[in-house]
Amino acid sequence: MEYDVIIAGGSYAGMSAGLQLARARRKVLVIDAGQRRNRFAASSHGFLGQDGRAPGDIAEDARRQLMAYPTVQWVADTVTGACKEADGFSLETVSGDRYSAQRLLLATGVIDDLPDVEGLAQRWGKSVFHCPYCHGYELDQGPIGVLATSEMSLHHALMLPDWGPTTFFTNGVFEPTPEQRASLAQRGVTLVPERVERIEGDRANVVLADGRVVLIDGLFVLPRTRVANSLAASLGCAFEDGPLGAFIQTDMTRETNVAGVFACGDAAMPFGSVALAVGDGVRAGSGVHRSLIFSAH
Template identity: 70%
Template structure:
């Protein structure tokens, strides 16, 4: 069978894209490995109508709604290879399935890469966060730490005082210049120059190089990201370099530089959230449908 569209990734963006195509009665296959980026956190915030819900519950309900449409199929597998063919695209999965479609939507997301600091990774999504809009409010104006991972982390440090008193741990990553020091002072940010030894405690207490512990209600760190799937590279899609890592370049319809290949969600955004992924997916689904009609 040649599907109208194969969607690689069944999280928020992929589900949203699929819904537009299902309602246009197009044949759709969703390929999903089951690894949502926000699987480490208990609640999702900032998504209108779903604020405070468990992210897995949001995804499960969205999947149930999508699968109610008879032209949609779901395959729990991972796409490992995609190539252009005369009829469109051929996709091979990890289990050896050979699949074909006229169009592809890449909604496979990204992988977060955190600094190699003891105690950081186990607390990711629980008391160590990236997005202040997603998790800052729940800290209830408690003490906040910002761990520098790149010079751009100063923007994190300048934002976070709106959610609580902020300490910026530069950890030897860079040295703020005079203008940046003035900006931090104007925002009331405390600057900590000692190195971070580890993250400890029930929340995310920062243990410094001399053993002193700085207690915080939550710690924010900007991870480096990389593509969760090799398909964009295999197909020759142009990537852009964002503040956190590369993302897939798309036009206003979410089409990539490769005709017939669309992308949405975190893989196609410089920085994302559930709400942005859903909107991005809706554009990708509609854009893909129009391309099937008009070429």
């Protein structure tokens, strides 16, 4: 085998896992195409010691520290296929190169499928967000909107008043029950059932189908998510249904149901953040290391 471990995906979770393995002096290859999930955001928050920094700067520092270990190599590419072999795995990339390793760690992340509302995608990560802990504080208690994508958005709307006066745009997605309306009223949330026509302005002002414009400083949305690469499915990994989309199922060591294949980060969790991804990478990296020592496969 060329490597002890190949990590497919070199964002926060993948690099965190790689660091644990590098420090165990294992031969690691990271294959990554540079498409971080939070590449649209100007700053990252809620990650102790890195609060307020640009996500790209955090990632670049992490990569520089990881690559200081002589047993780590990095390839700027995307894994397109993987197959199980007698003593490990063989992988192929978009460039047509092939690599082999005893273990495979999937840290491919997820893709956010945003609602089809004009002006929404252009503001994603700038004035349209999904995580109040990551971006709510910076709105400085200004007016906030929540755009419904499913009944899960009710939970979002009940949380957001802690960060500012909140308007909940149900947009015809669902009709709150009387009990849900009472909960929203108790939290001071304004309920707007009219269809959302588009998002416009320097921030994220909401234009309704009846022509009204609701001025807000930030709009929160819970997009559907899907694992960003078909590797897990092609290898036969089991998935678990989460509230926002399916994610790769793992055990406590982050190993999947396919022996020797591990997964971590957003692709293997129902919810994600930079801090959670880094912690999950630590768990996965140590799990892979123990597998190399104690498992027969």
